Amino acid sequence: RHACVAVLCDADFARAAHALGVGARIDLPLGGRGFPGDEPAAGPFEILALGDGRLVGTGPFYLGCRMDLGPMVRVRREGVEILVSSRKQQAADQAMFRHLGADPRDYRILVLKSSVHFRADFAALADEILMIKAPGANTADLHDLRFKRLRPGVEIR
Secondary structure: OOEEEEEEEOHHHHHHHHHHOOOOEEOOOEOOOOOOOOOOEOOOEEEEEEEOOEEEOOOOOOOOOEEEOOOEEEEEEOOEEEEEEOOOOOOOOOHHHHHOOOOHHHOOEEEEOOOOOOHHHHHHHOOOOOOOOOOOOOOOOHHHOOOOOOOOOOOOO
16 A cells, blocks of 8 residues: 556556546556566556656656656556556656656655666655566666676676
8 A cells, every 4th residue: 555656668558548537447457568478467457647648857867858658547456556658768757756646755665667767866755775676678687697708808706
């Protein structure tokens, strides 16, 4: 409860939510189509807010950047809210929340889909930051990379 996940990219889900409107329930799988082995989140979801995805960054990292994330939606399932965009963008600016009528300060837990860029605009809100090692095609932990063609004399520690 009082948690929000941001920002998942699922253009089909966002488009379907816009067709249904705020207050409706959408019973489609969310996400999980990016890489082999990914699993979508099952519905149903309650549609809380819709946005066109056009916003201007207000935090230190994206300050003044004009973004077009395509149709966006804020949904809720079992007390957890999720921000969904139609275009990929790291959750590194609170403006993404405000665009969908949410204030990140109102949540006890924020799950931000971002490597480190989120820190500029969100670190001051946190009592604690947990870095999670998630499966997928990209790793945030460089120790997971298996270098095979290093030139002689180069060592990985």
